[in-house]
Amino acid sequence: MSVKVEQIDACRWRIPREGAMRTEGLVFADRQMMAMLQKEQALEQVRNVATLPGIVGPSIAMPDIHWGYGFPIGGVAAFDVEEGVVSPGGVGYDINCGVRLLRSNLTVEEVRPRIELLADALFRNVPSGVGSRRRDLKLSSAETRKVLIRGARWAVDNGYGSAEDLEHIEERGTIAGADPEVVSARALERGRDQLGTLGSGNHFLEIDLVEEIGDQQVANVLGLFPGQITISIHTGSRGLGYQICDDHLRMMQQAARKYAIELPDRQLCCAPLASPEAKQYLAAMAGAANFAFANRQLITAWVRESFERVLGKGPAELRISSIYDVCHNIAKMETHLYQGQKRRLCVHRKGATRAFPPGHPDTPELYRSVGQPVLIPGDMGRYSYVLVGTQGAFEETFGSTCHGAGRVLSRHAAKKLARGRQIEAELAARGIVLRASSRATVAEEISESYKDVLDVVSVVQQAGIGKIVARLRPLAVVKG
Amino acid sequence: MTNCFRLLEHIADMGIAAEGESLAELFRQAAFGLCRIVTVSVDIQPKTELRVEIRAQDREELLINWLNELIFLLESRHFLPATFEFDSLTDQQLNARVRGEAIDPTRHALEREIKAVTYHQIVVEQTAAGWRAQVYVDL
Numbered sequence: 001m002s003v004k005v006e007q008i009d010a011c012r013w014r015i016p017r018e019g020a021m022r023t024e025g026l027v028f029a030d031r032q033m034m035a036m037l038q039k040e041q042a043l044e045q046v047r048n049v050a051t052l053p054g055i056v057g058p059s060i061a062m063p064d065i066h067w068g069y070g071f072p073i074g075g076v077a078a079f080d081v082e083e084g085v086v087s088p089g090g091v092g093y094d095i096n097c098g099v100r101l102l103r104s105n106l107t108v109e110e111v112r113p114r115i116e117l118l119a120d121a122l123f124r125n126v127p128s129g130v131g132s133r134r135r136d137l138k139l140s141s142a143e144t145r146k147v148l149i150r151g152a153r154w155a156v157d158n159g160y161g162s163a164e165d166l167e168h169i170e171e172r173g174t175i176a177g178a179d180p181e182v183v184s185a186r187a188l189e190r191g192r193d194q195l196g197t198l199g200s201g202n203h204f205l206e207i208d209l210v211e212e213i214g215d216q217q218v219a220n221v222l223g224l225f226p227g228q229i230t231i232s233i234h235t236g237s238r239g240l241g242y243q244i245c246d247d248h249l250r251m252m253q254q255a256a257r258k259y260a261i262e263l264p265d266r267q268l269c270c271a272p273l274a275s276p277e278a279k280q281y282l283a284a285m286a287g288a289a290n291f292a293f294a295n296r297q298l299i300t301a302w303v304r305e306s307f308e309r310v311l312g313k314g315p316a317e318l319r320i321s322s323i324y325d326v327c328h329n330i331a332k333m334e335t336h337l338y339q340g341q342k343r344r345l346c347v348h349r350k351g352a353t354r355a356f357p358p359g360h361p362d363t364p365e366l367y368r369s370v371g372q373p374v375l376i377p378g379d380m381g382r383y384s385y386v387l388v389g390t391q392g393a394f395e396e397t398f399g400s401t402c403h404g405a406g407r408v409l410s411r412h413a414a415k416k417l418a419r420g421r422q423i424e425a426e427l428a429a430r431g432i433v434l435r436a437s438s439r440a441t442v443a444e445e446i447s448e449s450y451k452d453v454l455d456v457v458s459v460v461q462q463a464g465i466g467k468i469v470a471r472l473r474p475l476a477v478v479k480g
Numbered sequence: 481m482t483n484c485f486r487l488l489e490h491i492a493d494m495g496i497a498a499e500g501e502s503l504a505e506l507f508r509q510a511a512f513g514l515c516r517i518v519t520v521s522v523d524i525q526p527k528t529e530l531r532v533e534i535r536a537q538d539r540e541e542l543l544i545n546w547l548n549e550l551i552f553l554l555e556s557r558h559f560l561p562a563t564f565e566f567d568s569l570t571d572q573q574l575n576a577r578v579r580g581e582a583i584d585p586t587r588h589a590l591e592r593e594i595k596a597v598t599y600h601q602i603v604v605e606q607t608a609a610g611w612r613a614q615v616y617v618d619l
Binding site: 031040067068069070073092093094129130131188189190199200201234242243245246249250253254265266271282407408409410411412413436440441480 | 487489490492493494519537540541545548552554555556558578583589590591592593595596597598599600602613616618
């Protein structure tokens with residue numbers, strides 16, 4: 001059954017408040033996207049989120065939205081800290097799945113002759129694929145607990161990178177308030193040998209080329225130039241995060257009953273933010289988020305090592321450094337201005353990215369004049385985008401924007417479309433080297449599976465909730 | 481009724497629809513469906529037996545917890561299940577013997593990593609001919 005929507009303008013749609021909804025829905029999409037959305041369940045999920053207690057502002061959907069579990073992927077919702085709830089389904093199983101973008105001093109001319117060797121080195125040095133684990137970095141329970149508390153800082157303190165890296169990670173790579181004591185033994189066991197691994201599915205490691213600059217002034221501040229080599233890392237909290245989410249969904253089922261919260265969908269189970277259940281979840285979630293920050297920091301170290309070995313250049317010459325590292329799946333306690341009043345809110349971003357504006361104190365000092373960098377990966381065959389956050393996002397979407405391209409084909413449909421094709425050869429013909437652990441994953445991740453990310457970022461730019469800075473083109477892709 | 485499973489399409493993930501003459505058969509078929517999502521390999525030998533005990537608030541949660549336990553065995557114990565026998569199975573608890581073997585990369589091609597089994601549109605219900613279930617997994 002299609003959900004009733006009203007068009008506001010070329011890129012905004014309203015889902016009117018009705019029935020059990022406490023607020024309206026706000027969907028960022030163009031006409032074509034909306035036509036597709038009416039055929040699946042995502043809009044119903046936007047409507048369901050609007051029924052949760054203490055929601056402030058609309059239930060928001062980004063242009064890369066598709067249906068997920070409880071919250072849609074591409075969903076944003078903010079809740080009052082006194083009256084509102086936290087929902088693990090509003091964060092997702094892969095807590096702090098996110099992207100880090102690294103810049104370098106290298107140009108495409110220097111790297112292209114050795115791109116196959118670089119791809120091989122990355123594939124070898126960063127375990128990927130189903131059940132990827134490291135044999136060289138098996139942490140004790142005690143050490144894993146330190147990772148949960150300290151995040152990327154743990155990695156830097158153990159020789160993986162420098163303090164400078166931490167300045168260019170959301171929350172400086174450590175979310176405060178993590179408590180390993182509320183993380184189950186099972187979650188710790190699942191994560192123990194997975195730190196420093198990519199995982200599978202849509203996770204990737206990419207060597208990219210800065211193909212086009214959209215805003216030269218902002219690009220200069222971010223340290224981007226045409227023909228430059230950048231590296232993207234997309235992964236999250238691995239089995240540790242998945243287990244923490246699962247553990248707390250079970251707890252929240254009971255909490256929803258205890259606090260008499262009516263749920264249109266079991267996956268939206270939640271607890272009042274002031275409750276012990278909510279505090280426990282947020283403390284565990286912070287631990288998982290920190291694990292993911294540490295994961296991307298470790299992978300950064302092995303990326304640097306791989307480039308140094310293959311190219312025979314030292315760190316000072318390569319200057320591989322973090323432009324920024326953003327979370328896609330997280331709940332953050334933030335202060336926002338809503339209807340003229342400062343409000344302390346729990347902002348859920350599930351398949352959505354924080355996009356703070358110029359001048360915001362949480363925007364790193366280096367970028368404070370232009371806005372927080374936002375990294376929007378596309379698919380492995382086309383392009384990705386670098387954006388910066390805007391005042392428009394801060395005012396309209398609690399400082400949030402999209403996170404990627406969003407799927408349009410099921411895995412089954414993608415595999416059918418890929419049958420009989422040589423995907424690796426197709427990519428090679430476009431100048432893209434592929435290294436993958438699973439042929440099935442490659443088939444399921446073909447470009448046709450995804451929206452054109454240009455359409456997504458175009459809606460974002462048109463709506464004023466992000467500003468395009470540069471387009472990146474993949475040269476090498478490592479997939480699990 | 482035929483004891484069976486089939487995989488369901490989802491925009492980003494996959495689902496399992498299972499049918500069984502009994503609740504135990506239903507849970508067995510759902511487990512086969514889970515394994516099928518992970519691997520197409522049929523050469524999985526029942527060399528080792530693991531005992532599994534699961535508790536839950538209701539039948540739906542029991543199914544989710546059962547399948548999540550198999551994911552844990554796959555991911556953290558690197559164990560591929562082949563057969564499932566239930567010593568007891570009620571709406572809120574089960575005791576099972578799972579036979580299988582350690583994952584052998586030379587024989588077992590693992591296609592997908594399952595993060596968890598979700599509550600999304602979960603169904604576990606009795607029908608005129610037996611039992612049916614529907615469950616989605618996050619990939």
